[in-house]
Amino acid sequence: MTPTAQQDRPGAHRVLIVNDDGIHAEGLALLESLARQFTDDVWVVAPDEEKSGASHSISLSVPLRARRIGDKRYAVKGTPADCVLLAVWELMANCPPTVVLSGINHGENLGEDMTYSGTTGAAMEAAILGIRAIAVSQVRKIGGTPRFDVARQHGGRVLKELLSCDWEPGIVVNVNFPDVDPEQVTGVRLTALGRRRLGTFRPVAGADGRNVPYYWIKVSYDPGESVDGTDLAAMRDKAISVTPLQIDLTAHAFSARLAAVFGDGSAPASINGA
Template sequence: MDEDGRATGTLLVNDDGIDAPGLRLLEAAVGTDFGAVTVVAPTDERSGASHAISASHPVRLHRRDDRHVAVHGTPTDCVLLAWYELMARARPGLVLSGINRGANLAEDVIYSGTVAAAIEGALLGARSVALSQVVSLEAGARTQWETARRMLPEVLDFLVAQPWPEGILYNVNFPDCPPEAVRGMRITAAGRRPPGAFQPLRAVDGRNVPLYWIRLSYPEGAAPPGSDLEAIADNAVSITPLQLDLTAHRHAARLADALGGHGG
């Protein structure tokens, strides 16, 4: 969207790969509500890629058609290629990243390729939203895609109608429940789980050589009041405003005062 609220085109990206069901759902649900849609997504899953870029090797593209491009790279690569190459003549006013299969709550945002793509969009000046459908970590757990599909239009209509300060993006999580059980939308703060969500899991290959998987297992712990964790536990859609400025301003002021007291 431009400053007058007019549609200038939308970029869709994800970290689950260009054939992921969440991305297909997002494209179908958005339609042309926010201008022409272009999909630029990794060829395969890049979950946990965070804000990585392909700095040490070339990135190749595969054009499936005029609006769908698969990238042999990271989610951030996809946004950069869309912005500077594929959509350079009509850059997107809106970047939507997702819909991720799995939560991006609390400290997940540090690791998430889904959130990183939205961050890159915000860095480039686009209004950006990361979208995730929470799902249980149990094997074979059903993904409540219908919840994301039904709630998505309401969420996006609400967000694009609001003032959108520079350097702000939104991280949206849909709860792991049927659509009729959703208890509205909440504006939340990013929570924090107890340590230990990501741990190496040791195994041995056929030649008795150790190898490791990074296992995802969320520790038990209370959800802080007002947090995204609490909202999802209550079956509400969590909308968390994130900012690009990572400076701890209050602590910086304390340090400056302390430094002044030492004759700095």
């Protein structure tokens, strides 16, 4: 069976599960149970401690260490993207995954969150390696405990549909479950990334016990007015958001404006009028 034909059958998938909340996170355990609804071939390779905010970073100046803690289960001293690299090129080299599931994150990954998130960073690394990748997150109140009931009840169906459809290279699908009771979910929406009014993070000044100043990065959501069709609006309306992302970050629409300045690229642009 060809790899493409295998990926068109959900039950034939070999699944790698990663996250950024750590190997013992509740969300990771739930994602594993959802994956086992359609395949028994599940591997878990996750950081040995929380790596929230690690984005797509990889470890270049320190060694990676993987500790086997069970059958097809490894805890890694490294980032979420490190976990994908280590799994694909070493731990699963003889049986590489056909899909990477990242999460379930203990908190939302909406709008610009995806540029910071280790959850989406791991999925991006999988997409770069040519592997189907899905990032999954559970919205919660800041400082609160995530309620996974929505993911538990609806997650299997969402994943099954995503794994059954055709897939394009370099694509990540970002799924967010709203912070509501399962019976309050209004549906599943295909969405675009939203944008908060003032971003998410800002430094807050403080001083330690010896009065030495420091800064702590504070999470501060200020969504402004949610625009219909975005993932932020889906959460507002108690819907599950499904947002396709791509590795190609080129601003194609803006290229038309730049072409007026630099030309269409067919000839070298003049410098200082020369």
